[in-house]
Amino acid sequence: MKKRTALSIGLILPSVIIVGIFVYAFIAWTFAVSLTNWNTLLPNWSFAGLKNYIYLFTQDMRFHMDLINNFIFLPFFVLGTMILGFFLATLLNSGVKFESFFRTVFLLPMAISLVVSGVIWVWIYDPTNGALASLFQILHLPAINWLGSMTYALPAIIIATIWQYTGFTTSIYLAGLRGIPQEVLEAARLDGAHGFRLYWNIVIPMVQSSTVTAFVLMVQLSLQMFDIVWVMTQGGPAFATDMPAVYMFIAGFKQNFVARGAAIAMIIFALTLIVVIPYIFTAGRITEEEA
Amino acid sequence: MRISKRIAIYTVLIIASIFFLFPIYMLIVTSLKSLQEVNTTSSWSLPVHIDLSGFVTAWNGISQGFVNSFEFTIPALIFSVFLGSIGGFALTKVKFKGSNTVFLFLLFGMFLPYQVVLIPLVKFMATLGLYGNIWSLIITHTAYGIPITTLIFRNFYSSIPTSLLEAGQVDGANTLQIYARIILPLSIPGIVVASIWQFTNIWNNFLFGLVLGSMPDVRPVTVMLNNLNGAMMAQWNTLMAGALITAIPTLIVYLIAGKYFVKGLLGGAVKG
Amino acid sequence: MKKRVILLVGLLIGALAVMSVAATFSIYDWWTAGGEKQAITKVLDMFQQQYPDIKIVQNPVAGGAGVNMQAVIKSLIFAGVPPTTFQVHAGWEMYQYASANLLQPITNLWQSEGWTKVFPERIQQLCSYQGQFYAVPMDVHRANMVWYNKAIFDKLGLTMPTTIQDFINMLPKIKAAGYIPIALGDSANWTTAMLFEETLLAVAGPQKYNEYFEGKITASDPAVQQTIQYFRTELQYVNPNHASLTWDQACGLLVSGQAAMTIMGDWANGYFMAAGWTPNVDYGGVAVPGTEGIYNLVIDSFPIPVGAPDVQTGYDWLKFIATVPAQAAFNQIKGSIPARIDVPTTGFNPIQVANMEALKKDVLTASAVHGSEAPVAFVTDWENALTVIQYHPEMSLAACVNLLNTTAQQDNLAGTVAAAGVNY
Structure with missing residues (x-):
């Protein structure tokens, strides 16, 4: 047995040292x-x-704004990706045709670097040539300067990040839903649970571990959000989208x-x-x- | 299922698909336009004339980085997946006193904001004499991949019944043989999930590449892509073409292996 | 087998020997696209021809308005592996390294090469710190320029005014005629800050302009207050989509005939030429009204960091970029002008020629936005404070003044400048 312990430690030790x-x-x-x-260039x-x-x-006024922005961003992003992910996973799990096609499509944004998607979304939000501007024109809605507006810049970034990460939450929920034994659902249906009640009482509790995983990962992402904000707005206009991670980078590497x-x-x-x-x-x- | 409900489901799925595909569509059409057309037409219109000059310029600018990225992504992927696999094996099947504590110790690293470690990381690599060397990127990406790969394999191996291993022990195989003969062949779904995850993360990483990729012969494609975007000039067609070239390997991985990703998740690779 | 091993070892040693013979020259810059990329490529080619034995490793790092490259440079310096040389704006951006003793003094080189005779005095000040030279200028940009679409000006019967008040008065007329008076692309907020900076220069004049950035006068000064008011007026006459455009896209609004003017440094000149416009025919570029006779400098320069490898190649580079042919070749392509005042004007476009003449006789100031005139930490916060003013038109003048003053106090502007003991 001692030999086994030694072996086990031998297997895990490289990882422990590196992570250490x-x-x-x-x-x-x-x-x-x-x-x-x-707080100078040279170490002190x-x-x-x-x-x-x-x-x-x-x-520090800037840091206060960053915290406020982050706490506005967090619930919308986390709930957005989780609710949308759960919803889409449920649809995919309802025995639709072309399921693998839809699943692949939803996952595609995950394959794209945040630096790239930031650039694409800047284009979508462009108030003159952008896709959203054209759509609003067709619908006779007033033109909005999304990324240039104190009101809309943060929601615009939230939507772009939801686009990026919803495929991931969808996959996590899909895995969770597939893990529910059919008999449990059958039994619940026989007991008269349908629609909302079925979901609320049976399905959602049974995908709890998916929910926990998704929640922790999404909260972590929102607290550390940097790349996409850096590419899209650099925290502007007037701190409307500034985040602690952006400020950290500027404070440490630009302002010394x-x-x-x-x-x-x-x-x-x-x-x-x-x-x-x-x-x-x-x-x-x-x-x-x-x- | 009633037809109306079915139609509703498909409608929602199609709308969602448009939402997810639209930005990628923009990426493609813009990359095929000439610079002049980019500046004069609306961003979502199809190109009037297919113009590949963006691709030519972009490829000249980033081809070296494309090769570099493969040179460190593949080894870092292999090392981190391997370490995650033997680590996950040790933590679940060859448990020892304190193995849970060790797991928590490793897991913690998953939640690290990368900006926190930039300066010590560069200092460390310079001390080792690896700064500017491709190994600095391989080691860094391996190190920060270990927490997630260990988590994936630990969860994955938890779902493999211990009785299988006991059968192996009865046959007289030692632990390493059990790992090689029984566990490894069963690990394919876990390896696929961990590899997709690691490939995407390492390939798309920007921050480490920025500070560690100081020489052209190790500089990653993401950093070179960013350099296409001049400090003061934006050539959108080139940028989008470069973005597309950069994204092709990860897109292919997802298109081919995407279904294994979800299957792997189903196998319990990423659960609580 | 043994023979093979010996052969391999021999080859390896041979390879190492070859590697150590070729001195490497590693250079970091943020010139990654368009004319600026062509310009640096051209100069590096010329340098290579002159020193064929040197192995040049160019490291362009774009993005984040130069911050990405600064992050790299600072990481390299912290890690103790600095490059041979790197691009830096002369003035405070350079001072931050010099004051930390991270750059090698090159006063001897300046004297032996006779550079003190060919570069203007203010430029020499910006390249030196506390009596020692640390950098060599490669180009000079002019920040205080206004560019205008000649066709629109002709159509509306306008001429560029000579005072800032007349300039402000002209804005409603242009707007009434259906044109965007001032094209602005502030997706990165330094362009907004430039609008303020050049307006301040026009209102306050060079003396007070310097005093403001030295922290000797505050935003409570009447001249600064007047500037805030002009600045807010100007912002009412910019294109509504300014926040999603870059500075060059804003210049594009002039080319497409939508906007009449833009306030931008002379790198805009390169953009208009690339867009196929002819200077003084399709477009004009002059000093911002009220800043005639003042040259607001933005200087790209190169220092040698302490601990740089192959220092000799660094010195060779500095000597090379200071030569007339290198300065001419680089700046003709880039659209800026040589920092040397003795470069012949042939091959430069008329707006460049006018600026080359102006550099010889104008009062020289330095741009704060581009890191020359004031400490970098302050400038970052100051630019952000200006965007807060920009996006809060409801703020009272007193509140704006207060915000700017708080920023200067928190970053200890006056104290930092006084402690550094640099010349203005």
């Missing part, structure tokens, strides 16, 4: 930087305590506020942990149950 360096050591480094006065390791964090929370950037990164990470830690412990519990 690339994740833990690097985070520790960044955390250390966030506690310094390194003098200890600053929580100064950078305090500045961000009490004085390295410690402030590190502090923003740690705050993003801490927010992520709020949803991730319960998830990770659930994942751990499942293993124990199986063991």
Whole structure:
């Protein structure tokens, strides 16, 4: 048995070492930087305590706007991808023809780099030649300058990101739906559960693990949203779409506020942990149950 | 099913398909236009004259990156999938004291915002003397792929009954033989899911390529694509053609292996 | 078998030897498309011809208005593996590296090559920091330019005014005639900031303009307040889709006959020529009204970082780009003008020629938007503050002033500039 343990550790050790360096050591480094006065180009390791964090929370208007934007973005993006994903998965699971065609189509955006899709969506939203502008013209609706508007820029980005990630949630839900034994559904139908009630009482609880997975991944994505915003608006107009990850990049690499950037990164990470830690412990519990 | 309901379902599916396909349609039509036509016609109209100059310019600009991206994506994919597979195997079938803690330790890495590690990453690679070397990209993408591949394989192997392994042990095979003879052949769906996931993520990654791809002979295609988009000039047809060329490998992977992706998910590869 | 191994080892050693003979020259720039790409390619070709033994590794990094490249450069420097040279705007963008002792002083080179005689004094200041030279200028752009569609001006019987007040007064007339008075493409917000910057230069004059960016006067100063008001008026006369356009797409509105003017640096000149327009026939380009006699500089320059590999190739490069042929070849293609004042005007277009003459006699200021005039951290926040003003027309003048002042205070503008001890 000892030999087996040794072997097991041997199999997992490379991963542990690599992750230990690339994740833990690097985070520790960044955390250390966030506690310094390194707000110059050249490293300055003098200890600053929580100064950078305090500045961000009490004085920094841009960071406040970023948090507000992120907390508006998050529920729309997370619920949007999850509800749409569940809905489409349900349709795909209802025995339609060409199911694999539709599924492939829904998944295609996942194959495209965020840098590319950002560029395409800028075109769609173009107020003169853009596709959406043409559509509005045909429908005799007023022209809207989507990405240039304080009101519509954030929703426009939310739609683009929902486009990118809904295929993924659809797949997760489809897997979950396929995992429900037919007998359970039959039994429920015999008990008189139909339509909404069937879904609410039987189906949704049975795809709970899909829901949890989708939720955690989508929340993580929305807290760390960077590439597509960077390409589409760079946080503009007037911070309407600015996100903490965008500010972090600017602060750290343009303004030389390295410690402030590190502090923003740690705050993003801490927010992520709020949803991730319960998830990770659930994942751990499942293993124990199986063991 | 009633016909009206059926029609409703198909209508919704078709509308959804248009929503998902439309941007890709825009990508294609714009890439086939001449620069002049791009600037004068509406963005969704079909090209009046098919013009491939965008593709020529784009290919000249990014072909080297296209090769580079394959050179680090494939090894990083293989390493991360391999490490995920043996790790997942160790965590489920050769459990040891503290294996759950180890799993949580690895899983944590999945939720890391990549911007957090940029500077230490570059410093680390420079210390190893790997900066500007293709191995810096291979190692980095392998490292950040380990959490997700381990998760995929751990969940996947959880669904393989332990009785199969016990049968192997009765036959006198040792653990590694069990892995090679029993587990590995059963792992194909898990390998497919992990590979699709890793291929897409590594191929499409921009940030690591930006800071690690400092030399032209290692610079990824995404960074070269971004360079088509001049600092001050935008040539949309070239950009879209470049975007299309960049997306072709991942699109092919999805078109061919997309159904295995969902099948793999069905096999429990990504669950809670 | 043994023989083979020996052969292989021999080959490897041979290969290493060959590699070490060829000195490499690695250069980072953000010139990745259009005329600017052709210009750098041309100059690198000329450099290669002159130094055939050097292995040139060009590293263009586009996007994010130069931020992507800065991220790369800073990563390289943090990691201790700097390139041989990299593109940087002279002035504060360069000072941030020089003040951290990350650049090699090249004062000896400036003196031995006699550059102090051929580059204007203000440009020399922008290339030096606390008495030492650190960079060599490759080109000079002029930020304070207004470009106009001649056909529209002729049709409406307009001539370009000479004061900013007259310029503002002209806007409603153009709008009434059905044209966009000022084409703006601010999908990246530096273009909006340029509108403010050039207006400030016109209202306040070079002296106060410098004082504002030194933090010696604040936005409460009447000249700055007046600028805010003009700026907000100008914004009422821009194309409604400005936020989704880039600066060159905005120039396209002039070419397509929809817009009468745009305020943009002289890189717009390259765009109009590429669009098939003839200077002074189809379009005109002059100093922004009220800034006649002032040349607001944007300078691309190259330094040598401390710890750069193959430093000698770096020096060769600096010497090369400062030569008359290199400056002429590069700038004729790019649309900017040489930083040297002794380059013959043949081969340049009339607007470039006019600017080459102006560089010799004008008062020289530097553009804040392009990182020359003020600390980079402040400029970033200041540009953002201007977009807040842009998108909140309901803000009172006092609130705008307050916002700009808060920005300057939070980034400690006055203190940073005073501590750096640089010349204005």
